Amino acid sequence: MGLDYTLVLWNKHKKTYDKIIGFGMLLYLLVFIILTLVLNPETTAETMIIRAFGSLAVLMLHIILIIGPLSRLNPQFLPILYNRRHLGVSMFLAALVHGVFSIIQFHTLGNVNPIYAVFTSNMDYGSLTNFPFQVLGFLALLILFFMASTSHDFFLKNLSPKIWKGLHMMVYLAYALIIMHVFLGAFQQETSPFTIGIMVIGFMLITSLHLISALKESKIDGLKSEKADDGWLKVCGADEIPNDRAKIFTVGKERVAIFKYDGKLSAIHNVCKHQGGPLGEGKIVDGCITCPWHGYQYLPQNGQSPPPFTEKVVTYGLRLDEGMIYINPDGFEEGTEVEPVKC
Amino acid sequence: MEAVITVFLTILGIYFSLGLLFGLYFIFLGATKVDPFMTDSKKKVRLLLFPGVVATWPFLVGKLIKPKTLN
Ligand code: HEM
Ligand code: FES
Numbered sequence: 001m002g003l004d005y006t007l008v009l010w011n012k013h014k015k016t017y018d019k020i021i022g023f024g025m026l027l028y029l030l031v032f033i034i035l036t037l038v039l040n041p042e043t044t045a046e047t048m049i050i051r052a053f054g055s056l057a058v059l060m061l062h063i064i065l066i067i068g069p070l071s072r073l074n075p076q077f078l079p080i081l082y083n084r085r086h087l088g089v090s091m092f093l094a095a096l097v098h099g100v101f102s103i104i105q106f107h108t109l110g111n112v113n114p115i116y117a118v119f120t121s122n123m124d125y126g127s128l129t130n131f132p133f134q135v136l137g138f139l140a141l142l143i144l145f146f147m148a149s150t151s152h153d154f155f156l157k158n159l160s161p162k163i164w165k166g167l168h169m170m171v172y173l174a175y176a177l178i179i180m181h182v183f184l185g186a187f188q189q190e191t192s193p194f195t196i197g198i199m200v201i202g203f204m205l206i207t208s209l210h211l212i213s214a215l216k217e218s219k220i221d222g223l224k225s226e227k228a229d230d231g232w233l234k235v236c237g238a239d240e241i242p243n244d245r246a247k248i249f250t251v252g253k254e255r256v257a258i259f260k261y262d263g264k265l266s267a268i269h270n271v272c273k274h275q276g277g278p279l280g281e282g283k284i285v286d287g288c289i290t291c292p293w294h295g296y297q298y299l300p301q302n303g304q305s306p307p308p309f310t311e312k313v314v315t316y317g318l319r320l321d322e323g324m325i326y327i328n329p330d331g332f333e334e335g336t337e338v339e340p341v342k343c
Numbered sequence: 344m345e346a347v348i349t350v351f352l353t354i355l356g357i358y359f360s361l362g363l364l365f366g367l368y369f370i371f372l373g374a375t376k377v378d379p380f381m382t383d384s385k386k387k388v389r390l391l392l393f394p395g396v397v398a399t400w401p402f403l404v405g406k407l408i409k410p411k412t413l414n
Contacts (some may be wrong), residue, residue: 119348149394159402 017083021090028056050101055195057095058178062202064088065175069206069213081293085151092141092148099141102134133184140177143170156275165276179203232319232326238265238343239323246289248280252329255280256316259289259300264340266300267316267327273305279313302337362397365404369396376407 032052036043043051064087071077107117115138122132147168156164182199185191235249235258246257248270255270257280268289270280277293284290288297288306298305298313305311312335317328320341332338365373370389396403 116348116352119352120345123344125344145394146398149398152392152395154388154392155395155399158406159399163402 017080018086021083021087025056025060025090025094028059029053032056046101046105050098050105051192051195053094053098053101055192055198057091057098058182058195058202059198060087060091060094061171061175061178062198062206064091065171065206066202066209069209072213073209073216089148089151092144095141095144099137102137106134128184129187131184131187133181133188136177136181136184140174140181143174143177147171147174153274161273161276232328235325235327237323238320238325241265244284246280246282248278249327251316251327254314254331256327256331257289258318258325258327259284260343261287261300263343264300265318265320265325265343266338266340267318268298268300268303269314269316269331271313272296273311273313301340302335304335359397362400365400366393366397369393369400369403373403373407 029052032055033048036048036051064084067077067081067084067087071081103114103118107114107121110117110121112120118134118138119132122130122134124130124132147170150159150164150167159167179199182191182195186196233249233251235251236247238260241247241258241260244259244261246259248255248257250256255278256267257270257278258265258267259280261284268279270278272279272291272293274291274294274296277291277296279289279291279298282290282292284300285297287299289300290297296305296311297309298311301315303313303315314331314334315336315338316331317338318341319326320343325341370393374389374392
């Protein structure tokens, strides 16, 4: 929505979150180093750095993957979701330190290119217990680099949201590679039981939370709408929608938000043009539907961002019959003016 | 296996080398052509975008070459 690109969309909360991320990472590294010095005093500084940053990165990756379903289950977690990008970039930096130190430590001794050495110093690709697990880490780091480096809104817009989303869904591929990196590595190194513990508990947590939130959403989707004779869908009573708020319905395959404001009703596509935030979970502020994620605004009657902004979403026709709202499942072109229904 | 590795890493190397070149062009000249909103942006923003441009240059080259559609 910006007319020009700022460095980062800072505001006070974001700064607080960034401080929490920074201090959290420092605290973790400090505790890790102290524990290692106490429990395993022979560990060399390089090994300590490699392990501290590697385990920090997986810990952060788990937090990142848990925030999504968690905030779908409980909106209280939403503020963390908005700050997930900074968490992601910080996680990449931690993983980068781990990867670079590992390469320096293990692969710069010979006279071949160190990256080439990561792939060829152990050619046991057919083995399970002696697999060159570093290669898996390298590929994961490559994916994380693509994601971290394109996390700015500029790329969301210029790569198109579809490609951007696809790129960022690769986090699950990276996650799978990292799981294998750690477990296959554990055959060859004395991986700490703590790291293995994080991975096992984390994996169970991530899969179960994703399942629960998917189940919850499919219930919402299953509940909705009855078809009237003319193909319009009966969705709910006008009095079920609170003032300046919306209810979200599944219409056809799309999610639609029906807003009530100033004694009027309007329906727009539920997906924000910025990063796909759920518009129907937002509020009407100053007469505009305001996305709960980063505050993009749309006029309810035409789905257009107020000038000078240019975002537009699909709008839908509504009618009211004996207090019940009906919606035309065929949406209009993005930004089409629709006369609001009085209620 | 070695052949596969060599091919993969060579392609990767070429991809990022070209990305680096395009990234430099982008920072100094191309940015505003890809996205008119860049005109007002600060130098630091372009530096921040640099790694991502190196990573995704084929898409941005596409945007430069294609005639401008409505945006
Ligand atoms: C170039 C990429 C990478 C290389 C060369 C690499 C190399 C290594 C090596 C050599 C170890 C064994 C260290 C030891 O126990 O002494 C290791 C362990 C580990 N790596 Fe990586 N890695 C890379 C990328 C990653 C990434 C992207 C992540 C996660 C985000 C990661 C997470 C871990 C974890 C959690 C361990 C276990 C640490 C422990 O023992 O507690 N690695 N890696
Ligand atoms: S998703 Fe960012 S403002 Fe809507």
